[in-house]
Amino acid sequence: MAAINTEGVILRKYLLRETSYILVIYTRDYGKIRAVFKGVRRPYPQFAGDLEIFTHCDISFYPKKQKDLDLITESRAKNSFVGARKDIERLTYANYIIELIDTVTGEHDRNEVLFELLTGGLELLGSDIPPKSAVRIFELKLLDALGLGPELGECVSCTSEINDAKCLDVPEGGVVCEVCSGTTAISHTVSQGTVNFFKKIRSVPISKAAGIKLGGSMEKEAERVLGDFVRFHVSDNIKSLEFARDLERKGIIR
Ligand SMILES: [Zn+2]
Incomplete structure (x- = not known):
């Protein structure tokens, strides 16, 4: 052979x-x-x-x-991917990308979309955009590729259209309207700005995502929401993410 x-x-x-x-x-x-x-x-x-x-x-x-x-x-x-190796922050997140792909894939199970996401994510991490923006883009693209991405346009409870999001429920899988948010235990408050950031990521392939930047309170919000989505819907045992959090707590990375 x-x-x-x-x-x-x-x-x-x-x-x-x-x-x-x-x-x-x-x-x-x-x-x-x-x-x-x-x-x-x-x-x-x-x-x-x-x-x-x-x-x-x-x-x-x-x-x-x-x-x-x-x-x-x-x-x-x-x-x-030299750019993704140039500092401890990028290196840590590159390991996170690798670990996520390793976690969601089985042996000899072909998935070209995931392959493109893997190479695209590492390329993006080595580009000029802030590493955390690159990681958020990768997380959402990965969740979407697995069919686990958050619903952003309609309430996950009553399907009413949402144009000014305030709540997002991770276990239910997306945004929740104000009426329904009064009747369920909501896991996150979320701003429409962050929801729009997620929609923007969805509108372009990862190879064209380098222009998407995320700042201020939205950065933290996106990190919490997508981190919890990964933990709840993919795995709650991603070691490199815990390592990144530990480096953050110690002030070694931002
Ligand atoms: Zn609703």
Whole structure:
């Protein structure tokens, strides 16, 4: 059987004996793969940089049957997302992006939309926009891609149209009108400005989202809402997000 050629982003890397790695890679054509790459640590250390976490590579691999690992025969870095590695804040959020993709994907489950979001999110994080704006854009795009994004136009309880949002309920999945907000336990107050920010994100692909900036109170509001959406609808055990919060509390990142 011939080797399969595709491209992917390295999500995780483990040492295997003296000379090899086990890599978990999210590929464009085969979803997540778990593969062994033999003999790359010595005597060819020049490959080391090509195999860093969240490097985008062209790879060749042989898929293995059942529970065995796939076998990588070649890997060549095409984008290291240098901009996303330039400070601790971006690096922390890059790990968050990686962990989210790792959490929501199964092995050999192809999803090109998620692949584009992964590379687009890392690219955006390395661009000139504030890292937190990049992360919020990624979170919403990811939630939408999974069919879990918030309803923003209609009350999730009575479906009446909402043009001046004040409340958002995370478990119910979106904005709530003032009448219904009196009868249910609302998880968040939200401003129409933040809702409009979310709508703006939805209106452009991630590759065109670098012009979207978020400031002031909306930044905090969007962070709370989307963070809670991720925790409630995706996973409440995203370690890199807790790590980011810890760095914030210590004043190491903003
Ligand atoms: Zn309502």
